[in-house]
Amino acid sequence: MSVPLSQIVRVGAYVVKQHLIGNKRYPLVLMLEPLFRCNLACAGCGKIDYPAEILNMRISVEDALAAADECGAPVVSIAGGEPLLHKEMPQIVEGLIKRKKFVYLCTNALLMEKKLDQYRPSPFFTWSVHLDGDREDHDHAVCQEGVYDKAVAAIRLAREKGFRVNINTTLFAGAEPERVARFFDDVMAMGVNAITVSPGYAYERAPDQQHFLNRRKTKDLFRDIFRRGDRGKRWRFSQSSLFLDFLAGNQTYKCTPWGNPCRNVFGWQRPCYLLGEGYVKSFRELMEETDWDSYGTGNYEKCADCMVHCGYEATAVMDSVRNPLKAMRIAMRGVKVEGEMAPEIAMDKQRPAEYVFSRHVEETMAKLSHRKPQASAAE
Numbered sequence: 199m200s201v202p203l204s205q206i207v208r209v210g211a212y213v214v215k216q217h218l219i220g221n222k223r224y225p226l227v228l229m230l231e232p233l234f235r236c237n238l239a240c241a242g243c244g245k246i247d248y249p250a251e252i253l254n255m256r257i258s259v260e261d262a263l264a265a266a267d268e269c270g271a272p273v274v275s276i277a278g279g280e281p282l283l284h285k286e287m288p289q290i291v292e293g294l295i296k297r298k299k300f301v302y303l304c305t306n307a308l309l310m311e312k313k314l315d316q317y318r319p320s321p322f323f324t325w326s327v328h329l330d331g332d333r334e335d336h337d338h339a340v341c342q343e344g345v346y347d348k349a350v351a352a353i354r355l356a357r358e359k360g361f362r363v364n365i366n367t368t369l370f371a372g373a374e375p376e377r378v379a380r381f382f383d384d385v386m387a388m389g390v391n392a393i394t395v396s397p398g399y400a401y402e403r404a405p406d407q408q409h410f411l412n413r414r415k416t417k418d419l420f421r422d423i424f425r426r427g428d429r430g431k432r433w434r435f436s437q438s439s440l441f442l443d444f445l446a447g448n449q450t451y452k453c454t455p456w457g458n459p460c461r462n463v464f465g466w467q468r469p470c471y472l473l474g475e476g477y478v479k480s481f482r483e484l485m486e487e488t489d490w491d492s493y494g495t496g497n498y499e500k501c502a503d504c505m506v507h508c509g510y511e512a513t514a515v516m517d518s519v520r521n522p523l524k525a526m527r528i529a530m531r532g533v534k535v536e537g538e539m540a541p542e543i544a545m546d547k548q549r550p551a552e553y554v555f556s557r558h559v560e561e562t563m564a565k566l567s568h569r570k571p572q573a574s575a576a577e
Contacts, residue, residue: 200392200434202321202362205273205300212272213519223456223485225271226512228299229471231462232257232290236280238306240340242370242398248559251566253279255463259286263293265461268481275302275326275458277471282309288316295322302326304366308345310352319360326394327353329365331373332381339370350388357389364436366394371411375422382423382433392436396507397445399472412503413495413542417447421535429532437507439529441514445505447539449514453494453504457512459484464562469493471508473500475554496543499551 209226216224235253236243257265266274274294281287282305294301303317304326317323330339333346356363365385369378382393397416411419420442424430430442444451455470465477466484473493478484494509495501501509518525528534 200436202300204321208298208300209272209515210519213515217519223490225269225457225459226515227273227275227458227508228266228269228271229458229460229508230257230262230265230274230276231278231460232262232276232281232284232287233279233463235283236278236306237283237308238280238340238342238345242339242368249563252463252559252562256284256286257461257463259289259293262290262461263297265481266294266297266299269459269461271299271459273300273302275304277304280306280309282313287313291317291323295320298322300324302364304328306340306345307349307352310349311355314352314356314359314361317361319362321362324362324364324391325353325356326364326366327390328368329381329385330368330370331378332384335373335377335381339368353388353390362391363389364392364394365390368396368398369411369419370398371415373419375419375426378423379426382427386433390434392434394436394507395445397505399504399506413505416445416503416505417539420445420533421447424533425535429535431532437511438514438518438525439533440517440525441507441511443528443533444510444514446533446535448534449517450540450543451510451513451517452496452543453501453509454512454516455490455493455509456485456488457515458508472504472506475552492549495548496545497548499548502545502548 213226233253233256234248276287276290278284281303284290287303291301291303300322302324305328307327310325310327327349328340329346329349330336336346336349337343353363353365367381385393397411397419424442424446427433435442440449443449453470458471459481460467460471461481464474465479466481467474468476468478468484468488469490470493478487492498493501495504
């Protein structure tokens, strides 16, 4: 099974409870970024171009667990940066599992074999290994040779030791449907439990701005991929059938940015995991003081081409709860790959992009420089 039954039951019960109590905005997945530093420098990444002082910042075990408690989401996805560079990551994972959170530890796998014995297999724990295609495609995407082979070796070792292992695949312009389909066949043959797939988001700070997909190209690409895999049924995905159907252009969804709130070294990121346009100290502030209607496709220029799972999976899950027969029908028959696509969201009223990243960096650097003299005086 692509998603553990216990997770399906717990998350489903959580969503139903939120609906019964009339809560319109609630989180499904906490995106926890305990650090930004990474041991790779991928051209499509917008997370690693901070000054060294910020890259050296870490979220403590206590703050990580407090964020999970405060947020209350049943699932925690630990991203970065590279989480395995965090020396206290085993304690963070252990603490989350004790809280009965379903933990997905995202990694490029360069350190995975070395760190594997610091973790224990659990129905609440899944390794999420970043693989963007076959050997040639992945090593090109991460701008370093040999990474694919190391990741595959780590995946096989983790499976031998009884761990659940998913792969996390991001697709960019130029992806070849036939090649992606063969890659999905290969990872199924490796014994991975499931695939998480998404089009890349156009981070404004990413070095490579030429290979991000627009919405129409995303839909065409996924239709072409699913067509080669029995409408997607040949592969196991960790995502809802309605989200996969959305990727293929068959659902008109608006994003649910509060569904996957992000807590990183700056605080709670506003409005979502992909856009850092302000930070607050508490989850309550994030939920109650964010102008949610000013973001999302059709509302904001930066969101125009986004179809990423952290924005739309929550929408699809909520739709699945409201329309279980529709979700079941797609799961059984597969994604529609022919015919007219669902209507697109109008873009004529979206507000222009604001570029505020440098302000947040400057404010954080000022705080850090202010602390240094105090620390020296204390020493």
